[in-house]
Amino acid sequence: MNARFVTSTLSAFLVMGKGEGIMDISVVNFKDKFKKIHEQHSYKIIAQMNNYHLKLVKVQREFIWHKHPETDEVFMVIDGKLQIDLRDKVLHLKKGEMVVIPRGVEHKPSCNEECKILLIEPAGTLNTGDAGGDLTFTELEWI
């Protein structure tokens, strides 16, 4: 039973338990959704595509080094500026920009000022990846 199997099984569970109608087809406005997020570093699910979650988060911190051995991960900046340190270079993203961090690649996101981010990754992907620790966020809600 490898890591990918565990992840996909967990994802299937989360998909089934998502708590709103699969067939609820409605337009998502990023600004409106961000108005519903009152705390930083609290990841909120706004949409689901197959077994992937699209999540919004307001960030203002230097995060920890981690990687996701089982999946690529999309970071898209909706507002503000995001820095992502890789082991061999530093990425600077601003509003209207995105990057795919490939599976297994260590990265450390950070924002000096509050940044609004859209994340796309399989349901059940943990924010701290393989690193774990106190910053691991598991209380994801739909907004």
Added chain:
Amino acid sequence: MNARFVTSTLSAFLVMGKGEGIMDISVVNFKDKFKKIHEQHSYKIIAQMNNYHLKLVKVQREFIWHKHPETDEVFMVIDGKLQIDLRDKVLHLKKGEMVVIPRGVEHKPSCNEECKILLIEPAGTLNTGDAGGDLTFTELEWI
């Protein structure tokens, strides 16, 4: 051998054949990418996340009714306005908005004026879905 198996096999083939380094990690700026698109209705791949492609397209037409029996599909409006007709309602999207069209749901996108769209769906997903026909676009290039 069901449709999903065929799709995932096709996707795996496309992932392997993508023609640029899996480990090329670079920031994608939507405006800059759109400057490289000179024709309407010509879908361009800008990023890959696992077996999913992120595609940009400039649209100005009424498209055909179709569905994707094997996958959900994300439409995100980068600039302009997009209408998506469903059989029981009409969705109106503008810049900063997105929607997930669930697998199997018939939809008909249209734009009176040019609209710039980001699509996210499994590699190999055809624009015309199960409908086929002359508007099927298979010449996807990376930009």
